[in-house]
Amino acid sequence: MPAWDHPRGTGAARILVELGVDRGLTTSECLIGSGLSRGELNDPDTQVEAGQELTIARNILHRLGDLPGLGADAGHRYTYGALGIWGYAILSSRTVRDMIALGVRYAELSFAFIKPVIEPGTDRITVIFDDAEIPEDVRAFFVERELAKIATLMPVVVGARHGVKIETSFTGRRASALRQRLGAVPLTTGARRHAIVVDTAILDAPLPQSDPVVASALEQQCTQLLALRRQRRGTSGRVRSLILAELDTSPTIESVATHLHVDERTLRRRLVSEGTTFRELIDEIRATLAEELLTIDGITLGDIAGRLGYHDAASFSRAYRRWTGRTPRHSDLARAAPVRR
Structure with missing residues (x-):
């Protein structure tokens, strides 16, 4: 089963539609063939299939073209609130290490189409963004979105400390467009894979908004939400x-x-x-x-x-x-x- 084949909330679909509308499309043009209506996007009880989200992305790319940086623009629109329980659980994690482990364990709640894989090392830990299962016509768009989403949200949790960087196999115009949208997060282009790299020196540093009791309760809710959706x-x-x-x-x-x-x-x-x-x-x-x-x-x-x-x-x-x-x-x-x- 593809890593992305899981149901999700409406947050990511809403962000895609907002992206399309801001680029001159209508809501109807964004939603064609998705089986979703404007009203359903605003209903917190709506369950969105991955295929429906893919359809919205394809509608936008079909109309606008696969423009370098378009996926990154979508990633920039994310907030922890848009990520729901998963986002709040991330914010409440005790350390960077706990945050990474929880994020990967409950990746199904993050709207991701990549498959996150943790690769430990002596001086760093790498979270590989495996994109092999993403349909080719939307692969670059969704990889851009995930990298920009991480670059937008991670500094909110870990603060301005050094020790986090992003690697991507993108080169040329797509790499340049991504770099322009990542802010202060270091980016290595032309790498052999897409990944987030974190120095081990900061893994056990406490996070500013950590709350072990809240984090435990939210993780239980993540487990329950996954079970309910399935x-x-x-x-x-x-x-x-x-x-x-x-x-x-x-x-x-x-x-x-x-x-x-x-x-x-x-x-x-x-x-x-x-x-x-x-x-x-x-x-x-x-x-x-x-x-x-x-x-x-x-x-x-x-x-x-x-x-x-x-x-x-x-x-x-x-x-x-x-x-x-x-x-x-x-x-x-x-x-x-x-x-x-």
Whole structure:
């Protein structure tokens, strides 16, 4: 299962939408195909699947382009409040060492798409940001976001002390854009990996806002929140997230089963027990996204086909007719906002 395949709160999705709106997009353009509404983003009880957040990021990149520094701009918008219980638990940690351990242990609550891995050393501890499982089209964006988020939030906890730096494999314009947004945190570019490096000399230094009693209580809440989110999810929720994440590559039930570390027969059985099938889920996602994309003036049928994982416009048109009984050119939505080839 990909490290990023976990449900999350609405904080990260809201920040992405705010980023898009500040760059001239509408909320609707940011949310197309995500299955989320403006109202749901403001509801603290809404649970967001990773695939939905990926869809929002893709909408923004599709409109604005994969601009160096765009992901870092998203990371700069984070506050500890936006991170909820996980953020407050970080703030209450006793030492830098405790903060790192708790942050990695409950990384699912941080909205991260990277996989954090702790690599101990004699004179430093390194938290590697493994990005291998992030879809390639949004990989640089989300790595930028995580690095900038850490650079924005970590000084709030550890203060102005030295001993923390960031390493990245980025070079060229992306490295320059990231450096401009990291403030006083030292950055090494062209490295073999993305990582946060902390000198062992500061690992056991007490943190200014530490409170062992509060930290213990908040960690218990982190454990309970993780269990609750996983309990609510079900197999169909995980499959929807993976389909959304890889929709443009035409995901198959075999590939999704591999991601979930189950055999195909088991996956089919679990979906049937939840009242659905893989074909129904992928058709539902594609049909919903198609209707929304058809409202955008200027987008071509070929563009829509590519977004939905079809080889060409003809394949998409046949599928659309199967779903609706109409051709996309003659749908009510298409008449309201004509689609140009």
